Amino acid sequence: MQYSLIDRLRIWRDRKLAQPAFQRWAADSWFTRREAARRARGLFDITAGFIYSQILYACVKLDLFDKLADGPQSAAELADHMKMDVEAADRLLRAAVAIDLLERRGPERYGLGKLGIAMPGNPGIAAMVRHHHMLYHDIDDPLALFRGELEETETGHYWSYAGSLDPAADGEERIAEYTTLMSTSIGFVAEDALDAYSLKDHKCLMDIGGGEGRFVSKVAERWPHLQLKLVDLPAVAERATKNFAEQGIGDRATAHGCNVKKGELPKGADVVTLVRVILDHNHDGAMEILRAARSALEPGGTLLIIEPMSEAPGAEPVGDAYFGLYLLAMGSGRTRPPRMLKQMVEEAGFGEARLVRTRRPIQTRLLVARAV
């Protein structure tokens, strides 16, 4: 193998850094010890990450964050609720303190920690954590997952449309769980996207893959002048219709059931949204959806893709590590860097694609394009 000068310099540096003697020196030296400690801690955190996740999972299953939001409590006070003896309760609570989910309040009691404080106000995070039990199962042997040796995955079963030949045939019982999870977790995504892009100058919005309509409801609250359409698989669209009626927006929000990749989409929208949809699909499926979106719009119409993306500065582990494995376990889709999405939307008949800044790119990025 031929290496460039820069490669050879890096190989020399990597060998130097890998030497235990060098690492001892770096950990002792005043000049390097902070960085050495930071790296040692970073590697340990990755090594122990599965245990940290289980501590969070246990706290969520026990509703500890909601309970402690009402005021600090001791292990003795919580043990009955946690259905374990006081010593075990204390061990779990201490573990949660160590990873900043909880914090000590005096010698005996525990309250919300600097990370746990975000949990009570965001039921979407707890819902995501609860459904991770499927992933624990699917990534038990990560190499089998990467090598495509798993015949079935729990995550693929849960997201019933992933890899299905006829997702439109799914009935209520297959879609109920995932639609509820999506609704519970849409809050911040909708808020950040709607703060980043004004719909003031639009007349009619169509949300493709809109689930049971929570995003459309948020749009309806914020922009009362807009007509609203939603498209999703028939059993999902039925739930949206019911929700729109219950929320009193049935006169301006309608839901249409069809397989977007095959069906004819309603016309009349001047802006189409795809919220957490494209990442679920492999290239061909994603292109079918983008082309369907294009055919539903007149030239000049607007497309908004709202989803986590790959290579988000500062949020790389979310797009590339978390969703990378999640979508592999699901059996379909990938997160994409904005440049790849831009290319795809251009291929589907859109131009002027640009990324719009959002408040929390870790979960929500926004790409806007115009139909040409």
Ligand SMILES: C[S@@+](CC[C@H](N)C(=O)[O-])C[C@H]1O[C@@H](n2cnc3c(N)ncnc32)[C@H](O)[C@@H]1O
């Ligand atoms: C990850 S969910 C996102 C739901 C919603 N946009 C949100 O962010 O909460 C993907 C949605 O796409 C829908 N979907 C998947 N494949 C579809 C297809 N071929 N035709 C229509 N809808 C589809 C699913 O039913 C689901 O509601």
